[in-house]
Amino acid sequence: GFDLEKPAFNLPEINQNLGTLQQADTLLFDRSSRGDYKQAIARIGQGETVSTEIKGRTIHLKGLFTVGSSFAADGSLMTSDQNFLRIVSQRQAGEVSVGLITLALNANPNAVVTALKSRLPHDVRVLTRAEFIEFEEGYWRRNTAIGFIFALGTLMGFMVGVIIVYQILYSDVSDHMAEYATLKAMGYRNLYLLGVVLQEALLLAVLGYIPGNLIAIGLYSLTRNATNLPIYMTLSRTIYVLLLTIIMCVMSGAVAVRKLRLADPADIF
Template sequence: MNRFWRGRRIPLSWLLLTRQPVRLLVALAGISFAGILMFMQLGFRDGLFDASVTAHRLFDADVVLISPRSASSVSMEAFPRRRLVQTLADPDVDGVTPVHWGLMLWRNPETRRNRSILALGFNPDDPFFVDPSLAEKTDALKQKGRILFDQLSRPEFGPIADWYRDGRVVETEIAGNRVRVAGLVSLGTSFGADGNLLTSTETFLDLMPQKPPGAIEVGLVRLKPGADPEQVVSRLRQRLPKDVSVLTKQGFIDFEQNYWKSSTSIGFIFTLGAAMGFVVGCVIVYQVLYTDVSDHLPEYATLMAMGYRLSHLLGVVVREGFYLAVMGYVPAYMAGQGLYWFVRDATKLPVGMDLSRALTVLVMILVMCMLSSFLAMRRLIDADPAEIF
């Protein structure tokens, strides 16, 4: 028993932190606030990138053709439709789907206000989505003037989904033309488009008569089983003229995400916001640990005079920083989950907690607290027992 008590370490770091509960709570509140700020900024940034390619991921395609003049999904340029037909000459190509892509003015049937909505036009008989439940709904588009409305669109477009589920006939106008909602789909909004609709090629060209029928914005190419998309892309790039860009499906997704990452300031702003949260947390933790070390300088000096090594006392400060990081992360994580749910409900953006972001913020908080601990150690390193006493 005596050996047990002699070998038992006194939890000095924990006792120092809990000696003043009010100071501890203030420190944890500051760390949690910094963590919440990092969670929200990184969540908005990643949600932006994920939302921008929601429709892209659903396309039934292995290779995608777009115009080299296209910048993003909100500014797609047209290219000759015959380029898509020419891809059928490749032995690995199994089928193609031409897609019309553009923004239209949707009239809210309740408020009569107009708002831009992203419209995709295609042949309902062609494979379009990899999700079978979405593919089954496209038969309703064979009748002219029918559309499928994205029920995840923002409420500014009107209570379309509620009316349709209630059995009402939902009709409105697009660019002055009458259309009827023939079904609902779930695609999701993005920073570029607050809502989406699907329609047939015939209806799309009626709604946008200025679009030449021989031009399309996106060409979907499906390959035979076992074909290598990279090799097909390489061959098509050599055979097709330079008025069309050939990409793999993942390349098409990267094309869209790179636009928001590099061509806009949104990604930089959210990353800067996360960095500011990191700096704020560092200042708070440093102030708490520096004050704690300063208040206990006589005790630290006494321990040094008794023969305790400086490295042992520095370890006390490091453990204090570790305890603060762990205790501050838990409420930040829980608050982040709640705020993500609130943002998803209010904006329809795919903002959610994932393991990668949770670990990223945890590491950032640990680094933040460890860095502050090392900075606060300078006060302890400079402590001279002779001067203190």
Template sequence: MIDRIIRSLANRTPLGWRQLRHSKTRLIVALAGVAVADVLIFMQLGIMGALFETAVTPLRMFKADIVLLSPEVRELGQSGTLPRRRLYQALGVEGVASGSVLQIGAASFRSPSSIRQANVMVFGVDPDFDGFSRPEIASQLSKLRVADALLFDRLTRQPFGAVVARAEGGHAVPVEVTGRTVSIVGLFSLGASVASDGSAIASDQTFLRLFPRNSAAAASAILLKVAPGADAETVAERIRRVLPASDTKVMATEQYADYVKQFMQDNTPIGFIFTFGVIVGFFIGFAIVYQILSADVNDHLPEYATLKAMGYTHRYLLGVVFEEAFLLAALGFVPGILLSFVLYWLLGAGTELAIAMPASRPVLVLAMTLAMCLFSGAVATRRLKAADPADVF
């Protein structure tokens, strides 16, 4: 069956390609239109994906397999609180190896050399906490035993360039946080997010001094590590049977990351705006390709009528138009994805957002491009019905 299809395609005259190639100006315009539509779609998906990923990047600092959260949780910076005693109850569940309380708050940081402020997400941890996945953080936790000491994200947005430079030299740098002076005693790299300009890590005691409304009896999140060889989801299900669902939500770490991204997709303007941008890009490409194919069909109606008079079926003529649409999609996609890689790099360098190109995205955009062009071809083929051999003779 497949061999017969391949032989049929090999013996078929490529009328679609020859028609496209006949008018090089029209071909270039069509390919540019497809490429622009692809770039628009790639950029919308890239920025949206980067913004969603920054929302869960702080979570990847921790070597946690399971996260306990308040049922009110929305995203990492809006996690609500749950009772601290849930940690000790969870430690008694089979398969749980260790755990720790995590406090999360947002505060305005002001550099001594500037009146500008930055909104920084502060994480409060036990200085003996052995749960950071990044060695540069784990190696500096002992510095947090000093009162009012912080580890600061060197990738925090301006105006903290001078502060970071001094801290890089090994100096303890004072900054003002919610009206209190604290010292930056070390640096790490994480990056800004949608909700914050950067991050900082403090001891749990320093955190409570910075956020006096928070209570030591409550936690923003509880991080758990499972025993070697244990399945995180199985252990999570055991914890759910022990802890009350009224004040504790139990999720595997990656499940929580997916939950945050889905929440942002469905409930924030970010998801709507960028999804709408993808739809706009699709219809821009559709309109351009439709105009090209429609004009091409209209210009060659006498030739199509002649082919009908020679015995070619209407289905064959539709195949010619769809061949043109397929070629426009395939050829226009190449410059579109290449330009998108360049723009991803430029945008990442300019905004400090980690804009990546996952393997699934080109596949998705290529499928959308094919659908866009074939849909345009399907609409344009309505003119073929007007190709009447009687008009030729």
């Protein structure tokens, strides 16, 4: 619920229906909500009013907007602050969850934040838009089981990858020990042999990353379509995973080459 005289959302579909939301018990429905709402969404999209019930109160859905689900909610409803207070009767008009401050064009956001923090009580958190986004993301990463599961999955995937690549490189080194021993007998130092193994590790990283990234993009799409969660393979995440893959393979190569450093050409031949 929000003040219709001071719209807080940069969503054209909502701002175009401000007049509709002035009607009692009238709400807008999120078409990207997770659940079986196709029939209701189609009816609302055709201009029909869909009536339903929230907390024993009849409400009327007279418009659509698009936001999408999240880890905390399957969807959203938008309405006026007065309609919100009628539905959620335990909330008082003075209980504000989030307030939006619009700054002048020449205002410095960080200076305004500092000034507001000095004047407002300590139970009010003042954030810029970027800080608010970071605060929300940080909450899900650090304070919820979801963030822990994703972090643990990433760590386990990295460790398993190190072991698998190590086994591949170790087997390759063992199969070509005679060739490596010949190189050592010819005077090539361990640093050169390490470079050869690391080159193979980098090739494994790149050749494994390309199909892996394509599969991940497909899985992202399937997950997004199945859950309506805003999950995307961003460029920064793509680069981050590539760097982790390279580090993983280089670590495995550095461990696998230990056998070469200890090998004596005389013993091998």
